[in-house]
Amino acid sequence: MSTHLPVVGNPAAPPEPTGLTEQELEDGIVRLKKERNAVILAHYYQESEIQDLADFVGDSLQLSQAAAKTQADVIAFCGVHFMAETAKILNPTKVVVIPDLEAGCSLADGCPAPLFERWLEKYPGHTVVSYINCSADVKALSDVICTSSNAVKIVKALGDQKIVFAPDRYLGAYVKKQAGRDDIVLWQGTCMVHEAFSERRLLELMAQHPDAEVIAHPECHEGILRHAHHVASTSGLIKYAKESPSQTFIVATEAGILHKMTAEAPGKTLIAAPPEDESCSCNMCPHMRRNTLEKLYLCLRDLQPQIDVPETVRVRALQPIQRMLEMSA
Ligand code: 13P
Ligand code: SF4
Numbered sequence: 001m002s003t004h005l006p007v008v009g010n011p012a013a014p015p016e017p018t019g020l021t022e023q024e025l026e027d028g029i030v031r032l033k034k035e036r037n038a039v040i041l042a043h044y045y046q047e048s049e050i051q052d053l054a055d056f057v058g059d060s061l062q063l064s065q066a067a068a069k070t071q072a073d074v075i076a077f078c079g080v081h082f083m084a085e086t087a088k089i090l091n092p093t094k095v096v097v098i099p100d101l102e103a104g105c106s107l108a109d110g111c112p113a114p115l116f117e118r119w120l121e122k123y124p125g126h127t128v129v130s131y132i133n134c135s136a137d138v139k140a141l142s143d144v145i146c147t148s149s150n151a152v153k154i155v156k157a158l159g160d161q162k163i164v165f166a167p168d169r170y171l172g173a174y175v176k177k178q179a180g181r182d183d184i185v186l187w188q189g190t191c192m193v194h195e196a197f198s199e200r201r202l203l204e205l206m207a208q209h210p211d212a213e214v215i216a217h218p219e220c221h222e223g224i225l226r227h228a229h230h231v232a233s234t235s236g237l238i239k240y241a242k243e244s245p246s247q248t249f250i251v252a253t254e255a256g257i258l259h260k261m262t263a264e265a266p267g268k269t270l271i272a273a274p275p276e277d278e279s280c281s282c283n284m285c286p287h288m289r290r291n292t293l294e295k296l297y298l299c300l301r302d303l304q305p306q307i308d309v310p311e312t313v314r315v316r317a318l319q320p321i322q323r324m325l326e327m328s329a
Pocket of ligand 2: 045080104107191192193219254285288
């Protein structure tokens with residue numbers, strides 16, 4: 001059983017740097033993965049080297065589906081905390097490790113459960129639809145979870161039920177428009193990466209590349225989405241770049257996606273949508289980028305840091321996740 005695997009090191013103290021070369025780290029990860037019977041799940045926003053070593057790379061929905069059916073004893077989740085937490089909720093007996101426990105998310109951090117619970121009191125009788133980018137405690141207060149790839153479908157399937165949607169107000173606004181539902185109440189959270197894209201600079205790029213298609217993640221604000229030829233989750237954007245006859249795409253989402261998109265759509269020109277501030281790397285998620293090859297090696301070696309979800313919270317959070325998985329099958 002995975003719970004009997006040895007846990008090495010003190011979770012409170014960061015491990016010493018290994019001094020290993022990139023090649024040694026990669027070889028070590030492959031070896032440890034076998035020894036631990038571990039699976040490496042990675043999001044498209046991870047560093048290329050991590051994506052290349054992963055057993056599965058996907059969007060949030062695909063990663064939860066992969067986590068739900070894995071036979072591995074250990075899940076090394078290369079993504080942010082709420083993603084690894086979702087994997088643990090689905091797999092309470094498995095060890096779930098994340099390279100950096102501090103890899104958070106501005107959406108999850110901007111929706112603390114106690115505030116959310118008080119806010120919900122204003123909307124009795126509403127169905128609570130929460131974007132997967134939230135904590136286990138917020139999931140436990142929700143009726144159904146969604147991701148960017150199934151949010152519209154799930155809201156439409158709820159018929160004329162009264163709905164509150166949290167925590168992303170831009171995804172929420174997009175869902176309202178697509179579902180033709182003006183009345184959905186939105187929590188006012190944002191993704192720090194997708195809200196930083198500049199409409200002014202996007203228009204300049206579109207003028208320079210008149211044949212380019214703009215493809216955007218629905219976490220983007222309306223100033224970007226109104227110019228998008230296609231709006232989809234990360235996996236949906238990669239699929240679109242591959243299948244569209246267009247040769248050039250301006251890509252409005254976290255820049256890590258370009259690694260897989262380049263591989264899937266070889267020969268096409270992919271231009272990262274720019275933030276307003278030319279000097280910042282705001283199209284890279286600082287949380288996602290906390291995970292490194294060395295930290296992945298260390299978390300497989302030490303089985304730390306582990307994700308832990310109190311059982312009472314886990315049981316309540318599991319229901320809306322399972323509902324989502326059933327509605328997405
Ligand atoms: P998807 O991969 O589901 O499109 O979500 C993107 C995201 O918010 C990850 O942080
Ligand atoms: Fe959260 Fe945005 Fe980073 Fe995704 S890209 S983890 S939504 S802050």
